[in-house]
Amino acid sequence: MKSLDAESLCSALIEQMRPHVGPDTLLVGIHTGGVWLADRLHPALGLAAAPGSIDVSYYRDDFGSRGLNTKAKRTDIPFNVEGAHVIIVDDVLYTGRTTRAALNELFDFGRPAKVELAVLVDRGGRELPIAARYCAYTLPDPLPPQQILELQKNQDDSLTLRLIDA
């Protein structure tokens, strides 16, 4: 796999989204990579409201087998989602289960008019009927399950994509 430059993918994602968002569009990042990404997208797209964040730990369908995550972050939706245009932001789209969990959690806060999904990378391997509306890069071949692709935030706030062999 050729190395992926998270910073240039981030810029590409911003340009992809720009024509489709208005000042009232709301971003919700999924912990942790999606929150970092949403923090980047928000000023670049000139959105009014600060992004919200979701920790999907309690909404995952594999909750029973994984057990309780005592380090779960606080879900923080600081705006009214009722009737709003919401874009869920995540770093990497894989099985789609995280996105499903985020959708379920989001709807516990109200009924948005429209929900879209923005991701930096689509790594393939979907297990649910979910697709990203905005995606900076789709891998030509799905990654094997033993590999983990994730976003990292460096000390200077720059973003890097890292591939780990589990």
Added chain:
Amino acid sequence: MRNPQLNKNGELQHLLTLDGLPRDILTAILDTAAPFTEVAEREVKKLPILRGKSIFNLFFENSTRTRTTFEIAAKRLSADVVNLNVSTSSTAKGESLLDTVDNLCAMQADMFVVRHAASGAPFLIAQHLFANGRNDIHVINAGDGRHAHPTQGLLDMYTIRHFKQDFTQLTVAIVGDVLHSRVARSQISALTTLGVPEVRVIGPKTLLPTEVERMGVRVFHDMREGLKDVDVVMMLRLQNERMNGALLPTPQEFYKVWGLTAEKLALARPDAIVMHPGPMNRGVEIDSAVADGAQAVILPQVTFGIAVRMAVMSMLAA
């Protein structure tokens, strides 16, 4: 002997008492509770954590607040809750405690929340489940006799941590009827485990257990002396219903000597918080002006109690 509250991996299996529970488990419960406080602000106040689980509230002794907060906590975790008012049902017809438990197990119970006037009743149920190989069923002690009330102790610790952050710098006073109080025992265990350097108990000799010093506390029989420079004042309820004989003169006289008034509270640190587990006897152990005053955190205690009970239930059954 193995701690009967922990399974072989050292995880919480039942919550029966805070006595002997390691600090990392106490801290994990408080940490788990923190994100649950936000659920109350949602339009749908529910998380899907205990979907499909059946929780039985077994209250052999009356309680409104504790039963209600357990019920709300279970419902916010999407569990199915069944309330048994046992005092008016089978027990009154002569069924034994363990027969009641066996019957509820046959109804696919996943968890029992037990309040009982007899100290040790929740232990008995936990032992019975263990003997029957039912490690998939969990017991939470919601108050047994004079022994323990662990979730109250935990919500008090959550409240203290919320307002004071660091346990290791605090002086905490527990005031009143310690003798009849299961809450006080749970509070003392938890405060000591979490590293509070000075725990004081303040009360008349007749309402303090003998050898209370052995629990690692400083004893005061003078309220003014005991409240001096404390960071946290934890009032206890005067337990009229548990009192036999002449331990006390009248409630009015108790108030004069042991009631928390603004004047006595002024001896504590200016930023001291005032706690009370409820139900309050205004004008007996606490003055109305203090109970409603700026230093009181009695209603936040109730709110935090829901999050803490959610944390315990999800750690046990998820």
